[in-house]
Amino acid sequence: MKLSYLWKGLPGHPIHPPLTDVTIGTxxxxxxxxxxxxxxxxxxxAAHGWWLALVIGLISTGLTATTGFxxxxxxxxxxxxxxTATWHMCSMLTATVFFLLATLIGHDGYTRGAVEGGPFVLTxxxxxxxxxxxxxxxxxxxxxGMRVLSLVExxxxxxxxxxxxxxxxxxxxx
Numbered sequence: 001m002k003l004s005y006l007w008k009g010l011p012g013h014p015i016h017p018p019l020t021d022v023t024i025g026t027x028x029x030x031x032x033x034x035x036x037x038x039x040x041x042x043x044x045x046a047a048h049g050w051w052l053a054l055v056i057g058l059i060s061t062g063l064t065a066t067t068g069f070x071x072x073x074x075x076x077x078x079x080x081x082x083x084t085a086t087w088h089m090c091s092m093l094t095a096t097v098f099f100l101l102a103t104l105i106g107h108d109g110y111t112r113g114a115v116e117g118g119p120f121v122l123t124x125x126x127x128x129x130x131x132x133x134x135x136x137x138x139x140x141x142x143x144x145g146m147r148v149l150s151l152v153e154x155x156x157x158x159x160x161x162x163x164x165x166x167x168x169x170x171x172x173x174x
Contacts, residue, residue: 007070010162014147016071019064024134026057027099031127037115044113050123051110054103061096068092071147081144088140091133098126 009015030053037046072089075082099122106119115123140146151159 007067012147012149012151012159013162014067014071016064016067017141019060019067020134020137023057023060023064024130026053026060027095027127027130030054030057030099031123034115034120034123038120047110047113047115050115051103051106054099054106054123057099058096058103061099065092065096075146081140081146084136084144085140085146088133088136091129091136095126095129095133098122098129102126 007015030050033046033050033053036042037044037050068089072082072085075085102119102122105122106115109116109119141148
């Protein structure tokens with residue numbers, strides 16, 4: 001087994017995409033809870049959930065960004081795939097900055113059980129960049145085909161197998 005499997009995942013089963021699900025889901029939940037607090041649906045509980053979700057999102061971003069950056073380093077410099085992945089990375093880093101600012105500036109509101117205007121706007125802007133970054137990340141996979149083996153006739157038991165298959169490593173260039 002290759003050491004790179006620790007940060008890249010197995011052929012056909014990269015680690016970065018499932019980590020993005022955690023991060024995007026957490027930030028999406030934070031945005032929904034911020035909106036719920038601002039419109040008065042569940043002021044105190046939603047404000048607490050918003051801030052805690054932002055903190056969890058920031059923690060998960062560390063691992064998600066690390067695995068994405070390590071994948072990015074393997075891309076041919078200045079290729080169309082590299083440009084798309086670079087814009088994806090820039091958008092996600094920008095989103096992270098906005099979420100971090102919302103977390104830091106919004107802490108006082110969190111302690112009072114309210115999402116205030118400034119942190120709410122920061123959260124919305126962060127979510128906008130998150131959505132853009134997700135769109136670009138989808139293009140990296142579904143348009144450029146990064147880390148996709150495209151073995152449509154592969155039997156289910158082999159496609160979902162956790163053990164790497166040597167012929168797939170050659171196909172992927174792992």
